[in-house]
Amino acid sequence: MIEADKLTKYYDKHTAIRDVSFKVEKGEIVGFLGPNGAGKTTTMRILTGFLPPSSGTARVAGYDVLTESLQVRRRIGYLPENVPLYTDMKVTNYLEFVAEVKGVERGNRRHKIGEVMEKCGLAEVRRTLIGALSRGYRQRVGIAQALLNDPEVLILDEPTIGLDPKQIIEIRQLIKALAGQSTIILSTHILPEVSMICHRVIILNNGQVVAVDTPENLTAGLQSSTKLRIRVDGPVDQVGVALTHLPGVLRVVTEDETHETVKSFVVESERNCDLRREVSRLIVERGWGLLELRPADMSLEEIFVRLVTKEAQEVRA
Amino acid sequence: MNVLAIFKKEFRAYFASPIAYVVLTIFALISGFFFYSLLTFFSLNSLQAAMNPALAQGLNASEWIVRPLFRDIAVTMLLLMPAATMRLFSEEKKTGTIELLFSYPIRDWELLLGKFLAALALYAAMLGISLLDVAMLGSFARLEWGLIVSGYIGLLLLGMTFLGLGILASSLTENQVVAAVGAFGVLLLLWVIGWSAEAAGPTLGPILSHLSIINHYDSFAKGTIESRDVIYYLNFTFLCLFLTLRSLESKRWRG
Numbered sequence: 090m091i092e093a094d095k096l097t098k099y100y101d102k103h104t105a106i107r108d109v110s111f112k113v114e115k116g117e118i119v120g121f122l123g124p125n126g127a128g129k130t131t132t133m134r135i136l137t138g139f140l141p142p143s144s145g146t147a148r149v150a151g152y153d154v155l156t157e158s159l160q161v162r163r164r165i166g167y168l169p170e171n172v173p174l175y176t177d178m179k180v181t182n183y184l185e186f187v188a189e190v191k192g193v194e195r196g197n198r199r200h201k202i203g204e205v206m207e208k209c210g211l212a213e214v215r216r217t218l219i220g221a222l223s224r225g226y227r228q229r230v231g232i233a234q235a236l237l238n239d240p241e242v243l244i245l246d247e248p249t250i251g252l253d254p255k256q257i258i259e260i261r262q263l264i265k266a267l268a269g270q271s272t273i274i275l276s277t278h279i280l281p282e283v284s285m286i287c288h289r290v291i292i293l294n295n296g297q298v299v300a301v302d303t304p305e306n307l308t309a310g311l312q313s314s315t316k317l318r319i320r321v322d323g324p325v326d327q328v329g330v331a332l333t334h335l336p337g338v339l340r341v342v343t344e345d346e347t348h349e350t351v352k353s354f355v356v357e358s359e360r361n362c363d364l365r366r367e368v369s370r371l372i373v374e375r376g377w378g379l380l381e382l383r384p385a386d387m388s389l390e391e392i393f394v395r396l397v398t399k400e401a402q403e404v405r406a
Numbered sequence: 407m408n409v410l411a412i413f414k415k416e417f418r419a420y421f422a423s424p425i426a427y428v429v430l431t432i433f434a435l436i437s438g439f440f441f442y443s444l445l446t447f448f449s450l451n452s453l454q455a456a457m458n459p460a461l462a463q464g465l466n467a468s469e470w471i472v473r474p475l476f477r478d479i480a481v482t483m484l485l486l487m488p489a490a491t492m493r494l495f496s497e498e499k500k501t502g503t504i505e506l507l508f509s510y511p512i513r514d515w516e517l518l519l520g521k522f523l524a525a526l527a528l529y530a531a532m533l534g535i536s537l538l539d540v541a542m543l544g545s546f547a548r549l550e551w552g553l554i555v556s557g558y559i560g561l562l563l564l565g566m567t568f569l570g571l572g573i574l575a576s577s578l579t580e581n582q583v584v585a586a587v588g589a590f591g592v593l594l595l596l597w598v599i600g601w602s603a604e605a606a607g608p609t610l611g612p613i614l615s616h617l618s619i620i621n622h623y624d625s626f627a628k629g630t631i632e633s634r635d636v637i638y639y640l641n642f643t644f645l646c647l648f649l650t651l652r653s654l655e656s657k658r659w660r661g
Contacts, residue, residue: 134505137508137509138508138509139505139508139509159511159513162509162510162511163511165509167506167509169502169505169506169509171502173501173502173503173504173505173506174503174506175415175419175503176501177419177422177423178415178418178419178422182418186411186414186415187510189407189408189410189411190408190411190412190510190511190512191510191511192511234506
């Protein structure tokens with residue numbers, strides 16, 4: 090659905106992105122992840138035809154973004170960062186305007202507008218001036234206008250930035266619900282968001298693609314061991330020794346805790362070796378209290394930091 | 407159809423903000439004042455002419471009121487129209503809405519034409535207000551309607567150059583004040599450039615006089631429509647719109 094081939098963009102002497110290549114299949118939700126200034130917005134602007142690449146090509150829905158821009162623009166919905174909308178228009182008037190320029194047929198417009206307003210929860214603000222809307226509602230209007238032409242590809246630049254937690258959850262649910270109909274690219278620098286909604290992640294740093302994979306694979310691939318975090322109520326030394334002697338355990342790390350008898354341990358074992366059953370049985374058989382047991386996977390944050398700093402070191406070297 | 411959609415949006419935007427009301431009101435006030443003072447001056451002369459029949463020869467309402475009124479209207483428009491065109495592209499650039507607009511399947515010329523026509527409609531509405539003065543005059547004085555029609559056609563063509571240049575200036579900057587001052591400055595320069603034509607000598611003189619936007623209005627004021635003047639105004643407008651298209655394109659290329 091989307092093919093980017095060696096996209097490069099210079100602004101004067103500064104290189105915004107360099108040799109960015111990736112593919113997105115139909116129906117996928119792909120997340121662009123990267124620190125500010127990594128080139129997420131530039132890449133998205135190239136895909137929408139707003140910016141031409143300095144070199145490289147990109148095809149969206151089978152059309153070249155540069156030479157067949159109009160065809161591409163008929164098939165995309167775009168939500169730019171900061172959601173620029175006409176503040177002096179009412180929500181319905183604005184959506185009518187967008188429906189008209191997006192080529193929604195006259196007879197179908199009213200129905201279509203009603204449908205996207207329903208989807209985005211805009212019914213109660215239909216007669217409100219956009220300028221008077223809260224940030225969360227503006228975001229929804231932004232998404233609503235993107236959906237009006239039933240886009241094959243949805244490009245959302247930071248769709249949840251600046252929203253409160255409740256609004257963030259709502260917008261995420263909305264995006265997930267759209268997954269069946271459109272191929273979605275979204276950018277974010279909120280990491281949990283990616284693992285929550287995206288099928289695949291493209292990590293960008295300094296204008297280059299650092300990694301492309303599913304959130305799970307990224308987490309697993311970079312980890313050399315499997316970790317379990319447990320809290321046990323029992324004699325610290327004995328617990329530590331007993332855990333170390335379990336087959337498959339590589340290392341046990343005790344974590345500081347103020348409570349006298351309750352301690353947290355991190356049990357490291359071979360990669361892909363699940364010790365949860367063994368650990369819990371051991372503790373219960375000894376008569377200690379198992380207060381908590383959970384896999385301590387490397388979080389996406391850690392992976393991200395590792396990828397990005399590794400990159401930085403390579404650049405320096 | 408996209409042109410119509412853009413036109414509707416822009417025309418509504420004029421009335422959603424105070425711009426249209428301010429521009430229309432100020433124009434109504436100023437043109438009304440000009441009309442009133444020309445009318446009183448004319449009636450004073452008419453009274454004197456009643457006692458001196460020789461004076462009455464050259465007295466007619468079209469020559470004494472309508473023609474100078476149109477010229478005053480042209481000056482007023484020169485002052486007001488940059489304020490009406492300044493926001494057309496600058497505002498979209500400043501607020502970032504242009505990014506969304508460019509992501510819609512609209513061709514650049516459709517966008518430009520829609521905006522230009524919206525400004526032209528506002529301009530025409532202003533001319534419509536002045537038509538009230540003229541119609542009122544026509545109800546009690548004998549007017550040469552041919553001269554009035556040609557005068558309005560001239561004003562419309564002249565206005566297109568104001569709008570064209572205003573839109574061009576607006577597409578070049580995201581600052582509305584810069585757009586307005588830039589457009590006004592260039593228009594004023596092109597207006598007064600003809601004044602120095604006589605002093606400029608035999609080669610440069612005609613060129614300056616031909617460049618002057620107001621000199622081309624003279625024929626319309628006299629009640630004749632000359633093709634060279636029509637062509638001048640249309641060319642001027644097309645050139646401005648063409649450059650605006652290039653400027654929109656380059657905005658995209660530079661990012």
